[in-house]
Amino acid sequence: MAGSKFLESLIAGSSEKMKEVRRHIELAAPYPVNVLAVGPTGSGKELIAKGIHKLSGRTGKFVAVNSAAIPAELLEAELFGYEKGSFTGADKGRKGKVEEAAGGTLFLDEIGDMPFSLQAKLLRVLETKTVQKIGSEKSLPVDFRLVCATHADIGSLARRGKFRADLLYRIAVYTIENPPLSERTEDIEELIKILSIKLKKTEKKITPSKFDKEAIGFLCSYDWPGNIRELANFLQKCSVLYSGKLLTLQQVRTLMPNFNNALSSFDDQATLWDAAKSTNDRQLSLGAFSLFEDKQNIFSEYSNIFEKNQPISLKKFLENIESTLIQAALKETEGSIDQAASRLGVDVPVLLDKMKAHSLFEPN
Ligand SMILES: Nc1ncnc2c1ncn2[C@@H]1O[C@H](COP(=O)(O)OP(=O)(O)OP(=O)(O)O)[C@@H](O)[C@H]1O
Numbered sequence: 496m497a498g499s500k501f502l503e504s505l506i507a508g509s510s511e512k513m514k515e516v517r518r519h520i521e522l523a524a525p526y527p528v529n530v531l532a533v534g535p536t537g538s539g540k541e542l543i544a545k546g547i548h549k550l551s552g553r554t555g556k557f558v559a560v561n562s563a564a565i566p567a568e569l570l571e572a573e574l575f576g577y578e579k580g581s582f583t584g585a586d587k588g589r590k591g592k593v594e595e596a597a598g599g600t601l602f603l604d605e606i607g608d609m610p611f612s613l614q615a616k617l618l619r620v621l622e623t624k625t626v627q628k629i630g631s632e633k634s635l636p637v638d639f640r641l642v643c644a645t646h647a648d649i650g651s652l653a654r655r656g657k658f659r660a661d662l663l664y665r666i667a668v669y670t671i672e673n674p675p676l677s678e679r680t681e682d683i684e685e686l687i688k689i690l691s692i693k694l695k696k697t698e699k700k701i702t703p704s705k706f707d708k709e710a711i712g713f714l715c716s717y718d719w720p721g722n723i724r725e726l727a728n729f730l731q732k733c734s735v736l737y738s739g740k741l742l743t744l745q746q747v748r749t750l751m752p753n754f755n756n757a758l759s760s761f762d763d764q765a766t767l768w769d770a771a772k773s774t775n776d777r778q779l780s781l782g783a784f785s786l787f788e789d790k791q792n793i794f795s796e797y798s799n800i801f802e803k804n805q806p807i808s809l810k811k812f813l814e815n816i817e818s819t820l821i822q823a824a825l826k827e828t829e830g831s832i833d834q835a836a837s838r839l840g841v842d843v844p845v846l847l848d849k850m851k852a853h854s855l856f857e858p859n
């Protein structure tokens with residue numbers, strides 16, 4: 496199907512979550528329903544809007560307006576346009592973005608930041624399908640497809656009276672949730688490939704760097720609060736510093752200050768690797784805590800962590816340790832899952848689940 500192929504090239508990711516996002520775009524696109532894309536910053540909400548526009552078959556323009564980026568007092572003129580002389584400095588009249596999107600799609604980004612007073616005016620446009628320029632008495636009919644996006648919890652804004660509930664019902668007829676990158680780390684390797692191709696095209700002087708398996712495993716254990724945008728920036732930074740090189744875990748770690756903050760008090764993750772290496776069946780038979788007793792020094796490091804560091808995410812922190820210990824066990828046993836499971840004192844299915852969660856499988 497042409498639409499599916501187009502969407503796969505626009506919005507990469509083979510994870511179930513991304514397949515679901517693309518499926519929703521295909522379902523909603525042909526119908527004149529207002530779509531709301533929600534998800535954290537940098538997760539690709541604008542791509543959802545572009546996907547809807549392309550698959551809607553509408554031949555007009557895709558017109559984007561970011562409510563957070565335009566000062567509140569200018570946003571109304573930007574959206575609805577104005578007549579000549581309607582305010583000081585309006586030497587000529589201007590079309591608004593709503594009118595520009597006629598026959599196409601109007602994408603209202605960061606709709607949660609739209610001033611309350613303007614929300615009422617937008618609601619009127621949606622209800623009457625007409626727009627009135629500032630300083631004009633006339634209402635012009637408009638025909639646009641509306642897609643909105645927000646990184647905020649807009650339902651909660653509405654409950655707290657900060658966003659009009661009646662507007663929310665109008666704009667969120669079909670809501671598409673874009674998951675954070677940390678919930679689809681299995682897409683990271685593929686995204687790096689795609690972002691590398693894009694980088695090569697846009698920055699001719701840069702040769703994207705590559706990442707070895709351990710480095711990829713490490714990237715998969717990071718939280719990526721800036722999502723794909725942060726991954727793209729990170730790739731660019733690596734590529735500038737290590738043009739075309741194959742980067743190792745160690746090199747990648749030194750390039751990720753946020754991650755290093757959380758781990759710096761360990762001196763190096765080497766202590767954890769040593770801990771995992773010294774784990775043997777005898778120690779395990781003494782019970783999981785024997786390691787803690789033998790390696791008091793490792794754990795005493797943790798008690799000082801907040802002296803030197805920013806706040807950490809306990810969940811991510813523990814996940815990173817788990818991923819490191821699993822990788823250490825696999826390295827020590829030369830990839831034998833049976834032996835690694837026994838080193839770690841877990842059953843094979845448990846180890847397999849955890850390897851899957853940490854994206855530690857070899858690509859087929
Ligand atoms: N699935 C994806 N495949 C390929 N590129 C992606 C994907 N998702 C996002 N990107 C790229 O990541 C960058 C950020 O995406 P986008 O601007 O759509 O995010 P956003 O959710 O709108 O962020 P914000 O809330 O900060 O506006 C863009 O350069 C986009 O092309």
Ligand SMILES: [Mg+2]
Pocket residue numbers: 540541604644
């Ligand atoms: Mg955006």
